[in-house]
Amino acid sequence: MKEGAHVSAVTGGEPLLALEHIRKSFPGAGKGDAAVKVLDGVTLQVGSGEFVAILGPSGSGKTTLFRLIGGLLQPDSGAIRLGGEDIAGQRGRIGYMPQQPSLLPWRNVLDNVLMAAEIAGISRKEAEPKAREWLVRAGLGGCESAYPHELSGGMQQRASFVRALLGPQQLLCLDEPFGALDAMTRLEMQLWLGSLWQESGRAVLLVTHSIDEALLLADRVYVLSAKPATVLEEVKVPWPHPRSEANMAEPQFVRLRQQLYDVLRKAKEVPQR
Ligand SMILES: Nc1ncnc2c1ncn2[C@@H]1O[C@H](COP(=O)(O)OP(=O)(O)OP(=O)(O)O)[C@@H](O)[C@H]1O
Numbered sequence: 001m002k003e004g005a006h007v008s009a010v011t012g013g014e015p016l017l018a019l020e021h022i023r024k025s026f027p028g029a030g031k032g033d034a035a036v037k038v039l040d041g042v043t044l045q046v047g048s049g050e051f052v053a054i055l056g057p058s059g060s061g062k063t064t065l066f067r068l069i070g071g072l073l074q075p076d077s078g079a080i081r082l083g084g085e086d087i088a089g090q091r092g093r094i095g096y097m098p099q100q101p102s103l104l105p106w107r108n109v110l111d112n113v114l115m116a117a118e119i120a121g122i123s124r125k126e127a128e129p130k131a132r133e134w135l136v137r138a139g140l141g142g143c144e145s146a147y148p149h150e151l152s153g154g155m156q157q158r159a160s161f162v163r164a165l166l167g168p169q170q171l172l173c174l175d176e177p178f179g180a181l182d183a184m185t186r187l188e189m190q191l192w193l194g195s196l197w198q199e200s201g202r203a204v205l206l207v208t209h210s211i212d213e214a215l216l217l218a219d220r221v222y223v224l225s226a227k228p229a230t231v232l233e234e235v236k237v238p239w240p241h242p243r244s245e246a247n248m249a250e251p252q253f254v255r256l257r258q259q260l261y262d263v264l265r266k267a268k269e270v271p272q273r
Protein backbone atom coordinates (compact mmCIF):
# COMPACT_ATOMS: atom_id res chain seq x y z
CA MET A 1 0.00 0.00 0.00
CA LYS A 2 1.28 3.44 -0.86
CA GLU A 3 1.89 6.07 1.79
CA GLY A 4 -1.01 8.50 2.00
CA ALA A 5 -2.89 6.56 -0.64
CA HIS A 6 -6.55 5.80 -0.51
CA VAL A 7 -6.60 2.25 0.80
CA SER A 8 -9.55 -0.03 0.92
CA ALA A 9 -9.24 -2.50 3.77
CA VAL A 10 -7.22 -4.15 6.46
CA THR A 11 -4.52 -6.31 4.95
CA GLY A 12 -5.16 -10.03 5.12
CA GLY A 13 -7.69 -12.06 7.09
CA GLU A 14 -10.81 -11.20 9.03
CA PRO A 15 -10.60 -7.77 10.69
CA LEU A 16 -11.14 -7.60 14.45
CA LEU A 17 -13.87 -4.98 14.01
CA ALA A 18 -15.91 -4.53 10.86
CA LEU A 19 -18.56 -1.85 10.42
CA GLU A 20 -20.55 -2.26 7.25
CA HIS A 21 -22.82 0.42 5.78
CA ILE A 22 -23.92 1.72 9.17
CA ARG A 23 -26.88 4.09 9.07
CA LYS A 24 -28.30 5.90 12.07
CA SER A 25 -30.91 8.64 12.45
CA PHE A 26 -32.34 10.26 15.56
CA PRO A 27 -35.93 11.43 15.86
CA GLY A 28 -36.40 15.21 15.37
CA ALA A 29 -36.39 17.26 18.58
CA GLY A 30 -39.95 18.57 18.24
CA LYS A 31 -43.19 16.83 17.35
CA GLY A 32 -43.41 16.59 13.57
CA ASP A 33 -39.71 17.49 13.10
CA ALA A 34 -37.92 15.41 10.49
CA ALA A 35 -35.50 12.73 11.73
CA VAL A 36 -31.85 13.78 11.94
CA LYS A 37 -29.75 11.57 9.72
CA VAL A 38 -26.34 11.21 11.41
CA LEU A 39 -24.55 8.24 9.81
CA ASP A 40 -25.14 7.52 6.16
CA GLY A 41 -23.53 4.19 5.36
CA VAL A 42 -20.24 4.17 7.29
CA THR A 43 -17.93 1.25 6.49
CA LEU A 44 -14.64 0.79 8.29
CA GLN A 45 -12.40 -1.91 9.74
CA VAL A 46 -9.89 -2.30 12.54
CA GLY A 47 -7.42 -5.16 12.33
CA SER A 48 -6.26 -7.18 15.30
CA GLY A 49 -3.65 -5.14 17.17
CA GLU A 50 -4.06 -2.22 14.81
CA PHE A 51 -4.23 1.46 15.77
CA VAL A 52 -6.84 3.34 13.78
CA ALA A 53 -7.84 7.00 14.13
CA ILE A 54 -11.04 8.75 13.06
CA LEU A 55 -11.04 12.44 12.18
CA GLY A 56 -14.21 14.33 11.38
CA PRO A 57 -15.95 17.66 11.88
CA SER A 58 -17.69 18.33 15.18
CA GLY A 59 -21.21 16.87 15.10
CA SER A 60 -20.38 14.44 12.27
CA GLY A 61 -21.38 11.40 14.32
CA LYS A 62 -18.11 10.06 15.77
CA THR A 63 -19.44 9.59 19.30
CA THR A 64 -22.62 8.11 17.85
CA LEU A 65 -20.46 5.59 16.01
CA PHE A 66 -18.73 4.64 19.28
CA ARG A 67 -22.06 4.32 21.09
CA LEU A 68 -23.11 1.92 18.35
CA ILE A 69 -19.92 -0.15 18.62
CA GLY A 70 -20.33 -0.17 22.43
CA GLY A 71 -23.89 -1.47 22.12
CA LEU A 72 -25.43 1.63 23.74
CA LEU A 73 -27.35 2.33 20.51
CA GLN A 74 -28.68 0.10 17.74
CA PRO A 75 -27.96 0.91 14.07
CA ASP A 76 -30.95 1.48 11.78
CA SER A 77 -29.19 -0.73 9.27
CA GLY A 78 -25.77 -2.20 8.61
CA ALA A 79 -23.60 -4.69 10.45
CA ILE A 80 -21.22 -4.39 13.42
CA ARG A 81 -18.96 -7.41 13.76
CA LEU A 82 -16.24 -8.17 16.29
CA GLY A 83 -14.10 -11.17 15.43
CA GLY A 84 -16.73 -12.12 12.85
CA GLU A 85 -19.59 -12.09 15.40
CA ASP A 86 -22.54 -9.69 15.16
CA ILE A 87 -22.31 -7.51 18.31
CA ALA A 88 -24.92 -4.82 17.51
CA GLY A 89 -26.68 -3.90 20.77
CA GLN A 90 -24.27 -5.93 22.94
CA ARG A 91 -22.54 -4.08 25.78
CA GLY A 92 -19.22 -4.94 27.37
CA ARG A 93 -17.59 -6.30 24.21
CA ILE A 94 -15.16 -3.40 23.82
CA GLY A 95 -13.19 -1.20 26.19
CA TYR A 96 -14.73 2.25 25.93
CA MET A 97 -13.42 5.59 27.09
CA PRO A 98 -16.29 8.02 26.59
CA GLN A 99 -15.82 11.66 25.58
CA GLN A 100 -16.95 12.78 29.05
CA PRO A 101 -14.90 10.97 31.72
CA SER A 102 -18.11 9.76 33.50
CA LEU A 103 -16.40 8.61 36.68
CA LEU A 104 -18.78 7.60 39.46
CA PRO A 105 -18.74 10.48 41.96
CA TRP A 106 -19.24 8.23 44.98
CA ARG A 107 -16.24 6.02 44.18
CA ASN A 108 -12.64 7.07 44.71
CA VAL A 109 -10.13 6.95 41.85
CA LEU A 110 -8.90 3.43 42.57
CA ASP A 111 -12.44 2.04 42.83
CA ASN A 112 -13.43 3.86 39.65
CA VAL A 113 -10.60 2.38 37.60
CA LEU A 114 -11.29 -1.07 39.06
CA MET A 115 -14.81 -0.96 37.63
CA ALA A 116 -13.91 -2.37 34.20
CA ALA A 117 -12.20 -5.35 35.80
CA GLU A 118 -15.10 -5.76 38.24
CA ILE A 119 -17.64 -5.84 35.41
CA ALA A 120 -15.47 -8.36 33.56
CA GLY A 121 -15.52 -10.63 36.64
CA ILE A 122 -11.79 -10.21 37.45
CA SER A 123 -11.17 -10.39 41.20
CA ARG A 124 -10.09 -7.28 43.07
CA LYS A 125 -7.07 -9.14 44.40
CA GLU A 126 -5.90 -9.78 40.85
CA ALA A 127 -6.85 -6.38 39.41
CA GLU A 128 -5.73 -4.00 42.16
CA PRO A 129 -1.91 -4.21 41.79
CA LYS A 130 -2.23 -3.59 38.05
CA ALA A 131 -4.65 -0.70 38.63
CA ARG A 132 -2.27 0.92 41.09
CA GLU A 133 0.65 0.48 38.68
CA TRP A 134 -1.26 2.05 35.77
CA LEU A 135 -2.42 4.95 37.94
CA VAL A 136 1.22 5.74 38.72
CA ARG A 137 2.12 5.48 35.03
CA ALA A 138 -0.72 7.88 34.21
CA GLY A 139 0.66 10.41 36.71
CA LEU A 140 -2.09 9.70 39.22
CA GLY A 141 0.06 8.07 41.91
CA GLY A 142 -1.09 9.44 45.28
CA CYS A 143 -4.61 10.14 43.96
CA GLU A 144 -5.97 6.63 44.56
CA SER A 145 -8.19 7.72 47.45
CA ALA A 146 -9.31 11.03 45.90
CA TYR A 147 -12.85 11.46 44.58
CA PRO A 148 -13.54 12.64 41.01
CA HIS A 149 -14.64 16.14 42.09
CA GLU A 150 -11.20 16.65 43.64
CA LEU A 151 -9.44 16.05 40.29
CA SER A 152 -8.84 18.42 37.36
CA GLY A 153 -10.57 17.64 34.06
CA GLY A 154 -7.33 16.24 32.64
CA MET A 155 -6.80 14.01 35.67
CA GLN A 156 -10.36 12.70 35.35
CA GLN A 157 -9.65 11.91 31.71
CA ARG A 158 -6.53 9.99 32.63
CA ALA A 159 -8.40 8.01 35.30
CA SER A 160 -11.10 7.21 32.77
CA PHE A 161 -8.39 6.13 30.34
CA VAL A 162 -6.82 3.77 32.89
CA ARG A 163 -10.27 2.34 33.60
CA ALA A 164 -10.76 1.51 29.91
CA LEU A 165 -7.29 -0.07 29.78
CA LEU A 166 -7.89 -2.41 32.67
CA GLY A 167 -10.70 -4.28 30.97
CA PRO A 168 -9.85 -7.51 29.14
CA GLN A 169 -11.28 -6.47 25.76
CA GLN A 170 -9.18 -6.72 22.60
CA LEU A 171 -10.47 -3.41 21.21
CA LEU A 172 -10.27 -0.06 22.99
CA CYS A 173 -12.45 2.78 21.68
CA LEU A 174 -11.09 6.12 22.89
CA ASP A 175 -13.25 9.17 22.27
CA GLU A 176 -10.98 12.25 22.30
CA PRO A 177 -9.01 10.96 25.27
CA PHE A 178 -6.65 13.92 25.50
CA GLY A 179 -8.98 16.81 24.74
CA ALA A 180 -8.70 18.38 28.20
CA LEU A 181 -4.91 18.30 28.48
CA ASP A 182 -2.36 21.08 27.97
CA ALA A 183 -0.07 20.69 24.94
CA MET A 184 2.96 19.23 26.77
CA THR A 185 0.98 16.77 28.87
CA ARG A 186 -0.96 15.84 25.77
CA LEU A 187 2.19 14.99 23.84
CA GLU A 188 3.49 12.98 26.80
CA MET A 189 0.21 11.06 27.04
CA GLN A 190 0.15 10.46 23.28
CA LEU A 191 3.63 8.94 23.35
CA TRP A 192 2.65 6.98 26.45
CA LEU A 193 -0.46 5.65 24.72
CA GLY A 194 1.65 4.72 21.68
CA SER A 195 4.13 2.68 23.74
CA LEU A 196 1.40 1.12 25.83
CA TRP A 197 -0.58 0.12 22.77
CA GLN A 198 2.54 -1.58 21.39
CA GLU A 199 3.11 -3.40 24.66
CA SER A 200 -0.49 -4.50 25.03
CA GLY A 201 -1.02 -5.98 21.57
CA ARG A 202 -4.57 -4.66 21.65
CA ALA A 203 -6.35 -2.76 18.91
CA VAL A 204 -7.26 0.91 19.39
CA LEU A 205 -9.88 3.00 17.63
CA LEU A 206 -9.26 6.64 18.49
CA VAL A 207 -11.49 9.63 17.79
CA THR A 208 -9.54 12.87 17.68
CA HIS A 209 -9.77 16.39 16.32
CA SER A 210 -5.99 16.56 16.05
CA ILE A 211 -4.42 15.62 12.71
CA ASP A 212 -1.00 15.45 14.39
CA GLU A 213 -2.31 13.10 17.06
CA ALA A 214 -3.78 10.83 14.40
CA LEU A 215 -0.52 10.80 12.41
CA LEU A 216 1.66 10.34 15.48
CA LEU A 217 -0.26 7.30 16.70
CA ALA A 218 -2.29 5.57 14.01
CA ASP A 219 -1.52 2.94 11.37
CA ARG A 220 -4.52 4.17 9.39
CA VAL A 221 -6.73 7.25 9.53
CA TYR A 222 -10.34 7.55 8.41
CA VAL A 223 -11.82 10.97 7.70
CA LEU A 224 -15.57 11.34 8.07
CA SER A 225 -17.67 13.95 6.28
CA ALA A 226 -19.99 16.34 8.09
CA LYS A 227 -23.30 14.73 9.02
CA PRO A 228 -24.80 12.64 7.63
CA ALA A 229 -21.38 11.05 7.82
CA THR A 230 -19.73 8.87 5.24
CA VAL A 231 -16.07 7.90 5.02
CA LEU A 232 -14.38 10.50 2.80
CA GLU A 233 -10.84 9.23 2.97
CA GLU A 234 -8.75 6.41 4.34
CA VAL A 235 -5.03 6.99 4.67
CA LYS A 236 -2.22 4.65 5.63
CA VAL A 237 0.45 6.15 7.90
CA PRO A 238 3.81 4.68 6.90
CA TRP A 239 6.14 5.07 9.90
CA PRO A 240 7.04 2.12 12.10
CA HIS A 241 6.39 2.28 15.84
CA PRO A 242 7.47 3.56 18.26
CA ARG A 243 7.14 7.08 16.90
CA SER A 244 8.35 10.31 18.43
CA GLU A 245 8.13 14.07 17.98
CA ALA A 246 10.99 13.71 15.49
CA ASN A 247 8.59 12.08 13.01
CA MET A 248 6.49 15.25 13.04
CA ALA A 249 9.28 17.25 11.42
CA GLU A 250 9.71 14.86 8.47
CA PRO A 251 8.64 16.18 5.05
CA GLN A 252 6.41 13.12 4.60
CA PHE A 253 4.60 13.91 7.85
CA VAL A 254 4.09 17.50 6.73
CA ARG A 255 2.67 16.29 3.38
CA LEU A 256 0.25 13.89 5.05
CA ARG A 257 -0.83 16.58 7.51
CA GLN A 258 -1.62 18.88 4.57
CA GLN A 259 -3.49 16.08 2.76
CA LEU A 260 -5.67 15.37 5.80
CA TYR A 261 -6.18 19.06 6.44
CA ASP A 262 -7.45 19.53 2.87
CA VAL A 263 -9.88 16.60 3.21
CA LEU A 264 -11.15 17.90 6.55
CA ARG A 265 -11.65 21.38 5.14
CA LYS A 266 -13.68 19.88 2.32
CA ALA A 267 -15.57 17.72 4.84
CA LYS A 268 -16.73 20.84 6.62
CA GLU A 269 -17.92 22.37 3.36
CA VAL A 270 -20.37 19.50 2.73
CA PRO A 271 -23.76 21.09 3.32
CA GLN A 272 -25.57 19.66 6.36
CA ARG A 273 -28.91 18.18 5.39
N1 LIG B 1 -29.42 10.81 21.44
C1 LIG B 1 -29.48 11.72 20.46
N2 LIG B 1 -30.68 12.24 20.06
C2 LIG B 1 -30.75 13.12 19.06
N3 LIG B 1 -29.68 13.58 18.37
C3 LIG B 1 -28.48 13.13 18.73
C4 LIG B 1 -28.31 12.18 19.79
N4 LIG B 1 -26.99 11.89 19.92
C5 LIG B 1 -26.36 12.63 18.97
N5 LIG B 1 -27.25 13.37 18.28
C6 LIG B 1 -26.93 14.26 17.14
O1 LIG B 1 -26.12 13.53 16.25
C7 LIG B 1 -25.12 14.38 15.69
C8 LIG B 1 -23.77 13.76 15.89
O2 LIG B 1 -23.42 13.78 17.27
P1 LIG B 1 -22.09 13.14 17.83
O3 LIG B 1 -22.04 13.40 19.28
O4 LIG B 1 -22.01 11.74 17.38
O5 LIG B 1 -21.00 14.01 17.05
P2 LIG B 1 -19.39 14.02 17.18
O6 LIG B 1 -18.85 13.78 15.83
O7 LIG B 1 -18.97 13.12 18.27
O8 LIG B 1 -19.10 15.53 17.58
P3 LIG B 1 -17.90 16.14 18.48
O9 LIG B 1 -16.68 16.11 17.63
O10 LIG B 1 -18.34 17.54 18.76
O11 LIG B 1 -17.78 15.32 19.73
C9 LIG B 1 -25.30 15.74 16.33
O12 LIG B 1 -26.05 16.54 15.45
C10 LIG B 1 -26.09 15.45 17.58
O13 LIG B 1 -26.89 16.54 17.91
Ligand SMILES: [Mg+2]
Nearest residue numbers: 062063064099
Ligand atom coordinates in the same frame (compact mmCIF):
# COMPACT_ATOMS: atom_id res chain seq x y z
MG1 LIG C 1 -18.04 13.36 20.06
